Structures are given as C-alpha cells and as structure tokens.
Amino acid sequence: MSAVGVVAAAGSGSRLGADRPKALVELAGRPLVAWAVETLLAGGVDEVVVTVPAAERAAFAAALPGRVQLVEGGATRTASVRAGLAAAGPGADVVLVHDAARPLTPPDVVARVLAALAAGAPAVVPVLPVVDTTVVVDDGGLVADAVPRARLRRVQTPQGFDRATLLAAYAGLPEGVELTDDAAVVRAAGVPVATVDGDERAAKVTVPHDLHLAGLQVAR
Template sequence: MSAVGIVAAAGSGLRLGADRPKALVPLAGRPLVAWAVETLLTGGVDEVVVVVPPAERAAFAAALPGAVALVDGGDTRTASVRAGLAAAGPGADTVLVHDAARPLTPPDVVTRVLAALAAGAPAVVPVLPVVDTTVVVDEAGTVTDAVPRAPLRRVQTPQGFDRATLVAAYAALPDGVELTDDAAVVRAAGIPVTCVDGDERAAKVTIPHDLHLAGLQVRR
C-alpha cells in the first residue's frame, strides 16, 4: 500500500490575527505547515502534496523540503482538496488529508489511520470522546436539551481514504456544496467511515490562544 498525504494549507489565518497565511505562522521557529508535513512523513506517508495560496507559493517553497509538491488552492476547501487529489502522483492507492493547522499531531495517529486502511477500511478518521456536557440551545440562547455524550466523538485529521473512493465521492458532490471535512464527503456518497483513536496533541490552531498552548507543549 502506497499513501499520499494532502496538506490543506490555503487558509488565510484571519482568526489567528496573523499577517500571513495560517500555515506559515511560526511555532517554535518553524511554520505550522512544516510540522504537519513532518508528521505525515514520519508516520509512514510516501509523498506529500501541500495545497497553498497561489500568491504565497514562493514562501511555502522556501519553508518546505524540495520533495514536497506544491499546488495552488481554490476559493474553498473543497476546491483545494480536489486540486491536491489531481496533483498527487499516480502510484498512491490511499490518501490522507491533513490540516496544516494541526501541527503537533503525533505520527502514531498517522500510523493508526494507515493501518486501518491496510486492513480494508475505505475511509478512516481519528476521533476523541466528548468530555464536556453538550446541550442544544434555541435562538434566544436558552438550553432546550442535553445531548448524550457516549456516542459523540470529536473528529481530527489526518483523515484517510481509499484513493478511488475519495476521488469518486468528490466527483459525485454537487457543485456549490461545501461540507465540513472529507469524511463528510464520502459519507454523503454512502461510504462507511471507520474510527481510530486520535490524540489531544492534535488540537487545531485557530485563535492566538491555541498557538500559545501549542508553544507550551513544544517547550516542555
């Protein structure tokens, strides 16, 4: 089994308050995207494609190893992942899609996703249990119900797929439809998604506080 990793790195970083794309924001002296690429390669992925903002291609090329392929992203995440799939080499039969904004994802998570794919799962996501009380609120902000936590999970990346399955699912997705992640795309096509254990260290960097917490982990 050969795997290609696609790193979604075309986000603007506005919520992070950055003056550059989020994936280029430094964590302990290295851009977030460099951490994400290293995680995939260390975890067992054979090649990596990074989807970047077209205007920032040179900055990404300077920040990443020469063996990493760069491809221009689109206006939406869906368009960007499609571009990454089109740019992937022909030899890979499985695809892992990872967020550059999850820089401290341990390579063990990648290994677990790859193992589940090798065992025959067509789609795999790393997940964590929901530990907080979760409620439903109405438009006025009033709690109307409590949601049982036992069946709930928080979904992380990298998410892994049989390549042909993911390509077909994206081809079947109607124009203009945007889903929250790639697992939702294959589920919309009727494909079952298998779960493996995620990791708390794979938290997403979205706001400045997230970046601060990631920095504290690196300095431990």
C-alpha cells in the same frame, strides 16, 4: 500500500490575527505547515502535496522540503482538496488529508489511520471522546436539551481514504456544495467511515490562544 498526503494550507490567518496565511505562522521557529508535513512523512506517508495560496508559493517552497509538491489551492477547502488530489502522483493506493493547522499531531495517529486502511477500511478518521457537557440551545439562547455524550466524538485529521473511493466521492459531489470535511464527502456518497484513536496533541490552531497552548507543548 503506497500513501499520498494532501495538506490543506491555503487558508488565511485572519482568526489567528496573522498577517500571512495561517500555515506560515511560526510555532517554535517553524511554520505550522512544516510541522504537519513532517508528521505525515514520519507516520509512513510516501508523498505529500500541499495546497497553497498562489501569491505565497515561494514562501511555502522555502519552508518545506524539496520533495514536497506545491499546488495552488482554491477559494474553499473543498476546492483545495480537489486540487491536491488532482496533483498527486498516480501510484498511491490511499490518500490522507491533513490540516496544516494541526501541527503537533503525533506520527502514531498517522500510523493508526494507515493501519486501518491497510486492514480494508475505505475511509477512516481519528477521533476523541467529548468530555464536556453538550447542550442544545433555542433561538433565545436558553438550554433546550442536553445531548448524551457517550457516543459523541471529536473528529481530527489526518483523515484517510481508499484513493479511488475518495476520488469517486468528490466526482459525485454537486458543484458548489461545501461539506465540513472529507469524511462528510464520502459519507454523502454512502461510504462507511471507520474510526481510530486520535490524540489531544492534535488540537487545531485557530485563534491566538491555540497557538500559545501549542507553544507550551513544544517547550515541555
């Protein structure tokens, strides 16, 4: 089974307070995107495509191995993933879509996703249990209900898919529709999504505090 990884890295760093795309912000001296690509390759992915802002292509090329293919991303995550899928070579059987903003995802998570795909799952996501009390609030900000959390999960990346299944799901997604992740795209097409264990180290870097916590992990 051959796997291609698509890394979504075309987003801005506005919430991170950065003056560059978030994927180029450094963690322990290396851009976030370099960590994410390394994770995919170490976990068993054969080919990696990174979607980048057109104006920053040279900076991404300097930060990544020559074997990584760069493609211009779109204005939205959905558009960027479409571009990454279109640029991937024809030989891969499965696709893993990963966020550059999850730099410390262990390769073991990648391997678990690949193993589930090899066992026949058409789509699979890594998940973690919800440990905090979760509530519903009304329009006035008052707690209206508490949500039972036993069956709730936090979804991480990389998310893995049978390639033909993901391509068909994106082809059937109406133009202009934006979903939260790729698992939502295939679920909208009626495809069941399996789960494997995620990892707390795969936390997403969104705000400066997240980057600080990631730096503490690297320093351990």
